[in-house]
């Protein structure tokens with residue numbers, strides 16, 4: 675169990691506001707932090723990593739205290755067992771892929787490096803330098819390097835947002851299978867609702883530094899809770915009237931699907947809306963997703 679109780683005064687675009695959060699994360703949980711730009715998501719990850727100091731609070735990982743303002747404990751980043759993956763990869767350009775991983779390890783162990791590179795399907799690129807790799811490959815190295823630290827917690831700050839849809843979707847599958855394999859407690863910051871639905875067990879929605887909602891992706895991101903055999907998130911690109919019916923063209927990933935709208939959908943759903951397309955017994959239904967305020 676990870677206990678997080680932190681507060682810090684921040685200066686946002688609209689002036690000062692207080693980041694004030696108190697929640698716990700179960701071991702092995704895949705938690706997503708979701709919210710408007712500037713609400714404090716990255717600051718929270720940086721506080722967990724020891725890169726930013728809370729004004730007050732407690733961060734306890736299992737029995738270990740990483741931060742306690744009362745006891746004046748503040749472990750430096752290298753003493754916290756954290757794997758951090760950023761949007762911009764942050765690999766060392768002068769080190770090969772294998773050396774990037776070795777650098778992160780307390781005990782340099784060739785076998786573990788090979789195993790991790792195999793996990794992200796990069797074993798054959800071990801001796802290449804980062805600038806000779808594609809964005810997707812670099813990000814896979816960054817994930818392998820984060821795992822090489824044998825972390826208690828994996829922090830992912832919009833790790834896939836710079837990648838195109840196809841690579842992003844593939845890496846999401848990889849992150850999912852890595853999470854299943856390692857059962858690593860993971861905190862993900864993402865703006866991509868499809869990604870959140872695919873990966874997270876729980877979502878915390880932040881607004882101005884405070885938690886306003888916590889629950890499953892469906893509970894937090896949908897206006898109505900529905901159960902369905904399968905579901906996808908997409909954007910309505912067109913609504914056309916065909917005889918007495920309306921049909922919506924919805925862009926899902928790189929595909930466009932057509933869904934017949936019911937009479938009840940018409941006032942609610944418009945072009946540009948993000949929607950969940952779900953199906954129960956081969957009957958597709960669509961539901962509008964809550965907008966960020």
Ligand SMILES: Nc1ncnc2c1ncn2[C@@H]1O[C@H](COP(=O)(O)OP(=O)(O)OP(=O)(O)O)[C@@H](O)[C@H]1O
Pocket residue numbers: 683684685686687709710711712713714715716717718726
């Ligand atoms: N050390 C600091 N002192 C004061 N204000 C800060 C500090 N660090 C960040 N901020 C401010 O706090 C706000 C929250 O920043 P943060 O990067 O955590 O937002 P975010 O939710 O991750 O946003 P985005 O989704 O755009 O990345 C920003 O307005 C930022 O300028």
